[in-house]
Amino acid sequence: MMLVDGQSQDTVAALDRGLLYGDGLFETIRFVGGNAPLWARHMQRLAHGCERLRLPAPDPVLLWREALAVTQGIVDAVLRITLTRGIGARGYAMPAVPHVTRIVAAFPLPEIDATAYRDGVRLHLCETRLAEQPLLAGIKHLNRLEQVLARAEWSDPAIAEGVLCDPHGNAISATAANLFAVIGDVPVTPRVHRCGVAGVLRAELLAALPQAQVRDLPLAECLVAGELFLCSSVRGILPVQAVGDRVFAPGPVARAMQAHWRGLGFTWEQA
Amino acid sequence: MMLVDGQSQDTVAALDRGLLYGDGLFETIRFVGGNAPLWARHMQRLAHGCERLRLPAPDPVLLWREALAVTQGIVDAVLRITLTRGIGARGYAMPAVPHVTRIVAAFPLPEIDATAYRDGVRLHLCETRLAEQPLLAGIKHLNRLEQVLARAEWSDPAIAEGVLCDPHGNAISATAANLFAVIGDVPVTPRVHRCGVAGVLRAELLAALPQAQVRDLPLAECLVAGELFLCSSVRGILPVQAVGDRVFAPGPVARAMQAHWRGLGFTWEQA
Known part of the structure; x- marks a missing residue:
């Protein structure tokens, strides 16, 4: 309606x-x-x-x-x-x-495969780079051609999302989700003051993870993180299983954030 | 209709x-x-x-x-x-x-003051910078928030347009027109392969001006040009009278291009 x-x-x-x-x-x-x-x-x-x-x-x-x-x-x-x-x-x-x-x-709500929450999702590494426009960064405006072009880079249904970088090679987000990496023991999510969207669930997780850092996250560092997960206010917390050839396993921070998500009242997914 | x-x-x-x-x-x-x-x-x-x-x-x-x-x-x-x-x-x-x-x-067609064609128009120097996105540069897509924000920088009706630069300080265009500068005797128009729109009248003028250069045009160089003019497939050729405090006079290349414009069949404006 x-x-x-x-x-x-x-x-x-x-x-x-x-x-x-x-x-x-x-x-x-x-x-x-x-x-x-x-x-x-x-x-x-x-x-x-x-x-x-x-x-x-x-x-x-x-x-x-x-x-x-x-x-x-x-x-x-x-x-x-x-x-x-x-x-x-x-x-x-x-x-x-x-x-x-x-x-x-x-x-x-579109159907989401429960195994995605348990085992994680596979990501494509996008060639499309997000342009830097501080005047529009962070907000969820209607100019979304970059996301449309990035999402068109793959059609394999086994790939759930794509990693988008800025022109300097910093990982920023997925096409329709934010990104967290756990580096050492520290959760890190990229800054979104030059490009990217300040996700609502990202804000919620940052409040729940006072030790988390918001900083530039070079892709190379992101790809050797201990864990990687996506967050979206529609899809919740999705552990990342792979970015291209690089393999990850769902880790304790992603599991804790899935529990936090369920604690908010989103009971649908079971990791 | x-x-x-x-x-x-x-x-x-x-x-x-x-x-x-x-x-x-x-x-x-x-x-x-x-x-x-x-x-x-x-x-x-x-x-x-x-x-x-x-x-x-x-x-x-x-x-x-x-x-x-x-x-x-x-x-x-x-x-x-x-x-x-x-x-x-x-x-x-x-x-x-x-x-x-x-x-x-x-x-x-919106009414355009005939003195604009004769004496030129005044431009605002925009603080909004155009982001660099090679995947979208040149084409006339629907993601135009940058232009909306740039146009909102001034409300003085005596100012007809604004000059937009890229993040490196190169002049690119106006909010809804392309830009030509005459440097020495050479007409120059900025490249639009990283940002900006490849205007249809710009293409027409480039065909009519075989000596013209398409290259990066630093704002500082643009502001000391012998002439400056805008081109738009709706508004035609508008000489620039001033960019902020910097004053220009309509010159021979702008006049020749106005004649070319009239020669195409656009008989409305008289410079």
Whole structure:
């Protein structure tokens, strides 16, 4: 089910700036049994994104009401909230008074193979590099062609995700998940201030792992890490089994974070 | 008037990948008296963009027919063609068989002050830098948040455009136009293989100026050029009068290119 500006419909204006320029933001939020354990963090990131893009922030109470309406009857749901700068005069200039378009849509959670949580997933090492744009880094904006191109690098269904690097060869993230490496005993996740998205589950894990470091993570260092795992607010914690030829085993930090994930109320996956 | 996939309508699916990810391309084409003098170059760039983004290229004959239909009755029209990867399963992966969404829309040409062509325009020097992404450079894709942010840097209506640099301090373009500088006697336009858009009028001018150089153009060099002008397939040739405090005068190359522009059939502006 889908609401556009509160109305039950499934279309938007063809001249919406979300389509013309990718001028907007989105959130993808997992619901389980009518609740969204990471809702507050999603709202925090969305508000931050609105500030960065100079979009008027939506009322979270209104979003929550619409989210409940569209997810109703779906036990395990993925909610997508999209906000755009709406319709304005032609051209890049922002309208003086933007009329934000608000799309709230729910989908059943895609099936995820339980062995992925137990044994880990295989990753492709992407040739696509993330460009460095500090003005857009961290936020979940609608300009996602880099991710589309990176995801098109493999079609083998046995490969679940890809590792994306910045132009200097630092590992940044997967195409639709953040990355943690355990170096020695220290969990490390890449900085996302020049490229990448500041994932909501990443923020949750950083709060749960006070010893974790947020720093540059050269790919070479990442590939010799003791453990590697992905986190996504839709898919949870996925240990990495392999990046190309390099093999990993699920480790204690990934297992602890899977337990943390389940503790949040996401009971579906069993590692 | 607007056609979406050949139908007279003004909406698209809210789950179109053009809106979800900016997954598509566009062209903005000037029509004058039922003709588009740069049509062939626009079609060439669009086909090249489709190849780069792995989109099936549309039939130019079909596009031409739709363009004539929507511009009918508008003497001076701007046509926007938007192609997106349509609707697919959720996620960044490209659908195996994409159903491209095709939007063909016409607008009356916005009024442009004739003194801009005679005396030149004032430019803002943008703080926003264009990120370097060779995989997307040159093509006119839908990921345009950088241009939106750059254009938001000024609101003074006396300033017509902004100069955008790459992260190394090379001048690249304006927010919605390409840039030529005349250094000594040589017209120079920046390379657009790491960022920027390969403008259709830029290509036309390069063909008309065999002595022109396409190379890196450090901003410092650009600011001491003998002449500076912008080119846009909608607005034509705009001499630059000032970039911030630095003052320029319209020069002979800009005047020659304005004559070339008029020679193409764009008779509206008189420099």
